[in-house]
Amino acid sequence: MIDCYTWTTDNGYKPRMMLEETGLPHKIIPVNIREKAQMKPEFLKISPGHKIPAIVDHDGPGGTVTLCESGAIFKYLGEKYPDKPIVENDPDSLPKNLTLDQYAVAVVQIDIGETSQERVTSAVQGLLTTAYINLAGGQDDRYENLKRLAIRVYQRYTEKTAGSRGDQRIPLPPFETLNNAILRQLLDPQEGMPYAARAVLRTQLGLPAESAAPAPAATNAVEKVSTNSATVP
Ligand SMILES: N[C@@H](CCC(=O)N[C@@H](CS)C(=O)NCC(=O)O)C(=O)O
Numbered sequence: 001m002i003d004c005y006t007w008t009t010d011n012g013y014k015p016r017m018m019l020e021e022t023g024l025p026h027k028i029i030p031v032n033i034r035e036k037a038q039m040k041p042e043f044l045k046i047s048p049g050h051k052i053p054a055i056v057d058h059d060g061p062g063g064t065v066t067l068c069e070s071g072a073i074f075k076y077l078g079e080k081y082p083d084k085p086i087v088e089n090d091p092d093s094l095p096k097n098l099t100l101d102q103y104a105v106a107v108v109q110i111d112i113g114e115t116s117q118e119r120v121t122s123a124v125q126g127l128l129t130t131a132y133i134n135l136a137g138g139q140d141d142r143y144e145n146l147k148r149l150a151i152r153v154y155q156r157y158t159e160k161t162a163g164s165r166g167d168q169r170i171p172l173p174p175f176e177t178l179n180n181a182i183l184r185q186l187l188d189p190q191e192g193m194p195y196a197a198r199a200v201l202r203t204q205l206g207l208p209a210e211s212a213a214p215a216p217a218a219t220n221a222v223e224k225v226s227t228n229s230a231t232v233p
Contacts, residue, residue, distance in 0.1 A: 004019055
């Protein structure tokens with residue numbers, strides 16, 4: 001059994017979601033940081049720096065393991081349970097395939113109720129950016145995983161907002177629009193990736209080589225590719 005000391009903050013959600021997704025036996029112990037519960041002596045014994053999240057694994061290697069820092073917790077759980085997928089319905093989302101940041105971005109899909117349109121937009125764009133950077137670096141598998149996560153986060157938010165009563169939230173821009181914006185940024189000769197990386201990315205995406213006057217050509221080409229690549233798996 002793992003005790004997870006946490007609160008409803010971004011850092012607090014990371015290990016909590018990981019525990020919930022892996023289905024590991026755990027107990028959530030809320031530490032209300034608004035009421036300064038993190039300063040209580042019993043919690044300071046677990047987290048001397050008075051930070052959530054923290055875990056206590058009663059079945060750790062060699063006995064009880066106490067850990068703070070969401071990055072360390074993520075690594076620990078990933079090493080202890082390497083075969084448990086950590087993103088809902090995604091069998092490829094093994095801890096070894098994702099960094100904490102990528103995972104953290106992906107979990108916005110799980111508690112979308114409290115997640116704003118801006119946050120989901122930036123999460124999707126962050127995942128897409130990392131996906132294309134990986135593709136340009138020859139990491140095709142990581143590209144596929146990240147792109148899939150981006151699509152899943154997008155879909156999840158769209159489904160949730162469509163279903164909620166009297167929801168005033170602004171819908172997300174079309175996926176293609178987000179995808180195109182990222183590709184345009186990355187492929188921009190002045191502001192984007194270095195020339196060699198742009199060339200690899202263009203080849204991988206089946207885009208024509210950079211022309212002397214890239215702006216209109218790149219825009220059209222990107223529209224075409226992103227429509228295809230936005231197909232939901
Ligand atoms: N680097 C740490 C940051 C943890 C952190 O900043 N926790 C905040 C809440 S999100 C906290 O416990 N604040 C209460 C305090 O510092 O007293 C992590 O990723 O776990």
